[in-house]
Amino acid sequence: MKKFIIAASISALIATSISCGKKSSDTSVKNITTKSGIEMVYLPGGEFTMGSGNAGESPAHKVKLSPFYIDKYEVTQEMYKKLELSNPSHFKNEKNPAEMVAWVNAAIYCNERSIEEGLTPCYDEKTWECNFKADGYRLPTEAEWEYAARAGTDSKYFFGADSKNIKNYAIYSKNSSGKPETAGSRKPNQFGLFDMYGNVAEWCNDFYTADYYSKSPEENPAGPAEGKERVIRGGSWNDGEELVNSTARSMDGSISDACILRDTIGFRCVRRAE
């Protein structure tokens, strides 16, 4: 009964606090399965406060997002195999998230998955520019990632203030066995998304600059126009509380260089819903 009340409260929270969908059916979080059998979650568009007062995450600012679909799980090695793409992972296990993924290879995966499902690829593979109007898969913007991770909450963690609870929701430095684990092996957040914290840190589409929050647009911010690093979010099996949360920002330069790939970085995909 207690579980039911919590779930009902969350649904009510989601239904009431997240709005802007044009149709009434668009205002609730929904699970879907894509043509190629991948589980995603539909997130209605809405407003939230992004960032915090902490250094590197400030200023906290209002962001308004359009609805989008996001993968329920981090992209696994099995999903790579289905598309017959080279799996760069250090820790081979089909049920684990793919890691050692350079940003461009994450973008290539998105394009291949789009082609597989008859959608228009978002990434230009010569310039790596993202066409946000295309209906295919892409990496989440940093704002989309944080919105999905927060799942309607306004605290550092989606499960409340006590960091001791991280172990129930994340594979991170204090409970991992020195490597990633099966995708979805911990509890999901209130949107039903697994491993938003830990397991592998997740690439976002945005270039990284430390001061972006002070000048980002309010509606659908998509990151700086250029940069040398891309944003990663959520921390990994090798990171502690400082990165394994909804607001901590991080970045990496392994855009295309195989020599500096990390076995702590993977990704999940999103797709526009309008």
Added chain:
Amino acid sequence: MKKWTACALLALFSVIFSASAEQYNVIDLKSIKYRLLYESYQNGSWDIFMINADGSGRKNITDTKKIHELYPKVSPDGKRFAFSIDTGEGRERRRDLYMMNLDGSGKKLVAEHGREHCWSPDGRYIAFTKSESTRRFSFESWSTKGLFIYDTTTGETKEHVNKTLEHMYNLCWSPDGKYITATVLGGMGYRHTSIGIDVNSKKYVQLNVVGCRPEFSPDGSLIGWGKSDSEFDLAKIYMDRTVPVAEKDKFPFLSVTKGYEVYHLDWSPDGKYIAFAFGPDGEQNVGGTAHGWDICIAEIATGKWQKITFDGNQNKEPDWIP
């Protein structure tokens, strides 16, 4: 040769060579009797060029407009070379392995989807890997599967006895013919390492070098590799030991300023020089975009180096002609 190598090592012990800026006319290039092949992107396609060590006499020896010739590796007798041919573009691109005579005649397919090849020291065999995915093309060097040996005498190809080999690139056959070295990324339980594979058994061993693309010196006593994007290291190597490269035997050889890269080290046939590609941040993979890259030569004994091409036309993968 061994005497000369010992002298070079003594020099290496006493001096740490480094180069933080381009240098000109610091080596007597005209005294180097060898020529080189390299890949270059000009007029919309990749071709293979031949050049004298002093930068003179450059000649396009493939000269095709719609297909890309890349990654030349010259046979030990200096008469033929094996190379990659890329056809198609984007995800439809494919890479196959060919060989031909240095004069451009006798082109022959060695293996469909073959890549990252090298010659056996007796010139009879070509070792190569294959593209891991034939669904879509990947520029990634590590996107490979298996190790195969092509017999140039019979035209037959056999897969190496170890069928678990994957994600290897930059194959290099040891001068004694017993081992093939390669860098591995995300394969065989490794994150990123370089290994030596026994040609005739399933055994392989980590070389104990951090970085990538190891290359044997002509006498097999030394190995050179890219410690990072901007550094080459050298070391004594003993393939019969459990750890072929000991920490005490490693020497920094060459480094360049941050923002620039050095890749594709190749020893001259007399072991006195190293040819390599140098340029601003770019893609080191075969056929990768590397604007401003040029071919350079470094002298082992002094650490001095200089460019021998200056057009910056993505000049990479130099290979000496014996």
